[in-house]
Amino acid sequence: xxxxxxxxxxxxxxxxxxxxxxxxxxxxxxxxxxxxxxxxxxxxxxxxxxxxxxxxxxxxxxxxxxxxxxxxxxxxxxxxxxxxxxxxxxxxxxxxxxxxxxxxxxxxxxxxxxxxxxxxxxxxxxxxxxxxxxxxxxxxxxxxxxxxxxxxxxxxxxxxxxxxxxxxxxxxxx
Amino acid sequence: xxxxxxxxxxxxxxxxxxxxxxxxxxxxxxxxxxxxxxxxxxxxxxxxxxxxxxxxxxxxxxxxxxxxxxxxxxxxxxxxxxxxxxxxxxxxxxxxxxxxxxxxxxxxxxxxxxxxxxxxxxxxxxxxxxxxxxxxxxxx
Numbered sequence: 001x002x003x004x005x006x007x008x009x010x011x012x013x014x015x016x017x018x019x020x021x022x023x024x025x026x027x028x029x030x031x032x033x034x035x036x037x038x039x040x041x042x043x044x045x046x047x048x049x050x051x052x053x054x055x056x057x058x059x060x061x062x063x064x065x066x067x068x069x070x071x072x073x074x075x076x077x078x079x080x081x082x083x084x085x086x087x088x089x090x091x092x093x094x095x096x097x098x099x100x101x102x103x104x105x106x107x108x109x110x111x112x113x114x115x116x117x118x119x120x121x122x123x124x125x126x127x128x129x130x131x132x133x134x135x136x137x138x139x140x141x142x143x144x145x146x147x148x149x150x151x152x153x154x155x156x157x158x159x160x161x162x163x164x165x166x167x168x169x170x171x172x173x174x
Numbered sequence: 175x176x177x178x179x180x181x182x183x184x185x186x187x188x189x190x191x192x193x194x195x196x197x198x199x200x201x202x203x204x205x206x207x208x209x210x211x212x213x214x215x216x217x218x219x220x221x222x223x224x225x226x227x228x229x230x231x232x233x234x235x236x237x238x239x240x241x242x243x244x245x246x247x248x249x250x251x252x253x254x255x256x257x258x259x260x261x262x263x264x265x266x267x268x269x270x271x272x273x274x275x276x277x278x279x280x281x282x283x284x285x286x287x288x289x290x291x292x293x294x295x296x297x298x299x300x301x302x303x304x305x306x307x308x309x310x311x312x313x314x
Contacts, residue, residue, distance in 0.1 A: 041207065048203040049239030050193065055251050065251050074242055074254055075235065082209035108225075111234045113306075115258025168258070 013146045016105045016173070017137050024134050029100045029152060031131035035080050039124045042072040045079060070124040077122045077156050077165055081130040102134070104148055104173050112149070112170035120164040127159040135168065147174035176250030179287035179312040184277050188248040192240040192271040192295065196232065201267070204236040232265035237304045241295045244273040249289075249310040259293060259306020270298040275308065287312040 046056045054061035055071040062070050072080070122128065135151040150171035156164050193200070201215050210233055213220040221230045238259060245254055265271065275291040282288070289312055295304040 044203070045207040045239075048200065048207040049236060049243070050200075051239065051243045051246070053246065053251070067252075071251065073239070074246065074257065075239055079208045079210075084209065111261065113258065113260035114235065114238065115256070117256045118254050121252055170260070 013139075013141060014105075016139055016146055016148050018103055018105070021103050022137060024100065024102065025137055027100075027134060029102075029132045029134050030154075032129045033081050033083065033131075034127060034129045037072050037077070037080050037122060037124050037126045037128060039070055041080060042070070042076050042124060045076045046073045049073065067121060068123060072122040072124060072126075074118060075116060077128055078130070078154065078167060080128060081156075102137075102150065102173075106148060106173040109150070109171045109173040112172040114170065115168045117166045118164075119166070120158070120162050122156075122158070122164050126164075128164065129157045131155050131157075142174075145174065147172055176253060176313050177248060177289070177310075179280065179314055182277060182280065182289060182312065184279060186277045188244055188275045188291075190244045190247065190273050192237075192243070192273050194270045196265065196267055196269045196271070198230065198267050201230060201232055201236070204233050204239075208233065208235065210235070227264070229266055231267075232269075234261040234304075237261065237265050237271065237295060238306070240271065241273040241293060241304055241306070244275045244293070245291065245308050245310060248275060249312075253311040255288065255309040255311060257306065257308040259304050261303065262305055263297070263301050263303045265297065265303050269303075271303065272296055280312070287314060 043057055046052065051073055055065050055067065056073055059070055132152050132154040135153040138149045140147055140149055150173060152169045154167045158164050205211055205216050214225055215230055215233050218230055221227045242257060245257065273293065273295045275293050277289050278292050279290045280287060289310055291308045293306040293308060294302055296302050
């Protein structure tokens with residue numbers, strides 16, 4: 001990993017964001033990726049977060065609640081789109097599995113937070129397409145030194161062309 | 175079980191115990207179901223000796239997912255409009271977590287009553303581990 005230290009005036013901290021990485025802001029980092037929502041996967045996720053709502057498990061309960069079939073838990077859709085990778089390709093540091101890696105002068109990226117907009121239900125059997133863009137990169141100065149706030153925005157669209165959800169994921173790289 | 179605009183008010187709170195004595199097994203369940211295999215959440219020697227944490231710790235989105243149940247149980251199915259937040263402290267095996275959602279405002283959006291909630295998840299020491307906001311549709 002290389003970084004242009006520049007000739008910052010005064011005591012301005014060196015940039016952690018190389019110009020070629022900053023140039024990626026606004027561009028697509030991942031996708032489009034398409035996957036079909038599978039009942040067993042959605043149910044395993046619901047069990048892992050301890051949310052045992054019958055609309056995820058019992059088709060009759062889902063139909064009597066007004067859905068056309070089993071429902072996926074609210075934030076599951078993003079994991080339905082995670083591509084399996086062999087262990088040799090599994091990264092050891094961050095959460096994000098972007099196809100385009102972000103070259104930053106940092107040791108580690110941690111997950112800082114996430115915001116969701118839920119626009120339509122996601123049902124088992126739906127075919128969901130996701131696309132992720134790099135929304136912003138901001139260098140900040142915190143009590144533990146400089147860090148980069150990475151915001152990735154993902155749009156999820158179903159087979160009818162309806163946007164079902166949007167997320168903004170915040171990564172903290174230092 | 176949906177909330178109705180006529181029987182909720184600003185300041186009303188909804189509270190749930192999210193987990194007691196969080197098990198490492200649940201972290202592994204979450205890793206497997208999410209596809210997030212970061213070893214900070216499953217590999218104790220990596221988390222402690224390489225990364226310098228006291229032990230493995232929970233995925234942020236596990237805490238957020240567990241906390242979401244406070245909202246979906248209160249609002250009823252299909253009524254959550256937005257949900258977001260920040261992870262303010264790590265969650266470790268053995269922790270007990272409690273989630274509290276408080277109605278901060280009730281507005282009418284396109285003729286539909288919408289409640290805004292502030293959300294706080296705390297551990298057994300009262301330390302906030304997740305803080306967020308959400309909006310949900312109410313029945314008229």
